Amino acid sequence: MIETVPTTAYQDQKPGTSGLRKKVRHFQQPNYIENFVQAIFDSLDGFEGQTLVLGGDGRYHNREVIQVVLRMAAANGFGRVLVGQGGILSTPAASNVIRKYQAFGGIILSASHNPGGPDEDFGIKYNIGNGGPAPESVTDAIYARTQAIDAYKTVTAPDIDIDTIGESFIEGMSVQVIDSVADYAALMETLFDFGAIRDLIGSGFRVVFDAMSAVTGPYALEIIGRRLGAGEAAVFNGVPLPDFGGHHPDPNLVHAKDLYDTLMAPDAPDFGAASDGDGDRNLIVGKHIFITPSDSLAMLAANAHLAPGYAAGLKGIARSMPTSGAADRVAEKLGIPLYETPTGWKFFGNLLDAGMATICGEESAGTGSDHVREKDGLWAVLLWLNILAVRRESVAAIAEAHWATYGRNYYARHDYEGIDTAAADALMAELRGKLASLPGSAVAGLTIASADDFAYTDPVDGSVSAKQGIRIGFEGGSRVVFRLSGTGTSGATLRVYLERYEPADGDLAQDTPQALAPLITAAEAIAGIARHSGRSEPDVVT
Numbered sequence: 001m002i003e004t005v006p007t008t009a010y011q012d013q014k015p016g017t018s019g020l021r022k023k024v025r026h027f028q029q030p031n032y033i034e035n036f037v038q039a040i041f042d043s044l045d046g047f048e049g050q051t052l053v054l055g056g057d058g059r060y061h062n063r064e065v066i067q068v069v070l071r072m073a074a075a076n077g078f079g080r081v082l083v084g085q086g087g088i089l090s091t092p093a094a095s096n097v098i099r100k101y102q103a104f105g106g107i108i109l110s111a112s113h114n115p116g117g118p119d120e121d122f123g124i125k126y127n128i129g130n131g132g133p134a135p136e137s138v139t140d141a142i143y144a145r146t147q148a149i150d151a152y153k154t155v156t157a158p159d160i161d162i163d164t165i166g167e168s169f170i171e172g173m174s175v176q177v178i179d180s181v182a183d184y185a186a187l188m189e190t191l192f193d194f195g196a197i198r199d200l201i202g203s204g205f206r207v208v209f210d211a212m213s214a215v216t217g218p219y220a221l222e223i224i225g226r227r228l229g230a231g232e233a234a235v236f237n238g239v240p241l242p243d244f245g246g247h248h249p250d251p252n253l254v255h256a257k258d259l260y261d262t263l264m265a266p267d268a269p270d271f272g273a274a275s276d277g278d279g280d281r282n283l284i285v286g287k288h289i290f291i292t293p294s295d296s297l298a299m300l301a302a303n304a305h306l307a308p309g310y311a312a313g314l315k316g317i318a319r320s321m322p323t324s325g326a327a328d329r330v331a332e333k334l335g336i337p338l339y340e341t342p343t344g345w346k347f348f349g350n351l352l353d354a355g356m357a358t359i360c361g362e363e364s365a366g367t368g369s370d371h372v373r374e375k376d377g378l379w380a381v382l383l384w385l386n387i388l389a390v391r392r393e394s395v396a397a398i399a400e401a402h403w404a405t406y407g408r409n410y411y412a413r414h415d416y417e418g419i420d421t422a423a424a425d426a427l428m429a430e431l432r433g434k435l436a437s438l439p440g441s442a443v444a445g446l447t448i449a450s451a452d453d454f455a456y457t458d459p460v461d462g463s464v465s466a467k468q469g470i471r472i473g474f475e476g477g478s479r480v481v482f483r484l485s486g487t488g489t490s491g492a493t494l495r496v497y498l499e500r501y502e503p504a505d506g507d508l509a510q511d512t513p514q515a516l517a518p519l520i521t522a523a524e525a526i527a528g529i530a531r532h533s534g535r536s537e538p539d540v541v542t
């Protein structure tokens, strides 16, 4: 029986860079989840009888919320829900299922790389029919609805068994529990030469993958372990746990340190990779060499034609504004357009749908292509492996040859986490206030050439997104970018992105911290980070 339940609106349900993310306990307030899910449905038109895709990264509270959404989807008139077995779907796998089965949209339960558990983070995100994150027009409508909502719809029904593949019904709505991995693995087989990668691995090339006790475990075990023949032992932390084993499932040099150390050891494997909580990020580490995500994007774009799915070449490359310009040089050489978008995968959707870009990437360890509408961690790993299988060179040799052709963009991101929100806002306001006066002035021995607040006009639909980050350009091509994170759940996180270009005939073998030292000093002098935040060092350097 369909019930309409009265509720009281919450004023803090504004989706951030990637959906609504809060502490689990915050989500456990009365009707907090129901309000947000109803606001999503109320903001959509024409889903009566249509299909919804539902899954998550398996974190604490995932299973309970799946049941809530199933009942509400039935009450609101969806015809069918496709749910990943056990409530599990990685973010790129969910994107694929939406596209493959022509669903109306999907709800993904994840707080991505944020930790999980009763005192940690949870998240809810809506994806549209192209498989990608809802654009700002939709998330703005959802937020507006959350502020006025006074009732939600649900049905009285027992919990659905989400662990057994097959079909059941709630109030006439079909619930199909699907294999979480099968459709995704099949898609990967269409893009990459699995035979060539199997031969590479069979020849003694050693691959390891750290699933960080998060969603990619079953995907990596099936694809890397079984289909590519690397074996189960190649997958570390391959069982998804509700609290990710107490770790941050964030594939960077701090949280994936075990993997990094494995690849830096004297008898290191040839290739190592990791993914995040929901499977859309990737970390690539070759034997004795770390590949920055910005470089990885550029190297993948330069070599993508070696994989069957990209043999026809790329239509264009898109990168988020703070991502380094390494990919720009590849686009230039290939004679294809390069698009610079705000941070967040939702800004790539229109470019991909319009066939303007084939490969996209972000400095935050996100890379993907037009095969789905999300970034895709395992896809990046497989493209790397396909390239390695064709070139039969080491990761280090590929990187060095790349820099010798295009030059090298030394790059790092400094994060100041959990700082006081008012202090972070003051820092940004002060920066914005002095932008006009900066060009021409000298800081830490560098001359400022340009200073602005990045605004993006979508070339497809003309929508404008302003205030997307402060860019300071220096003479000689170096750059510092300042922006506040839109995914955190406590206080504010300031991100400072540092980049220095060294041409192909320059010094390509410097230590990154040393190469960036003048920029680090300049960033402090320009923004007064210590004065505003009370911090003299970043919490995380990636």
Ligand code: VG1
Pocket (backbone or CB within 6 Å): 017, 018, 111, 112, 113, 276, 280, 281, 320, 343, 344, 345, 362, 363, 364, 366, 484, 485, 486, 487, 488, 495
């Ligand atoms: C961060 C990254 C951004 C990424 C977003 C979602 O956003 O910087 O590049 O798209 O996370 O990734 P922010 O606003 O905190 O800088 V995920 O893997 O957390 O869904």
Ligand code: CO
Pocket (backbone or CB within 6 Å): 112, 113, 276, 277, 278, 279, 280, 281
């Ligand atoms: Co993620």
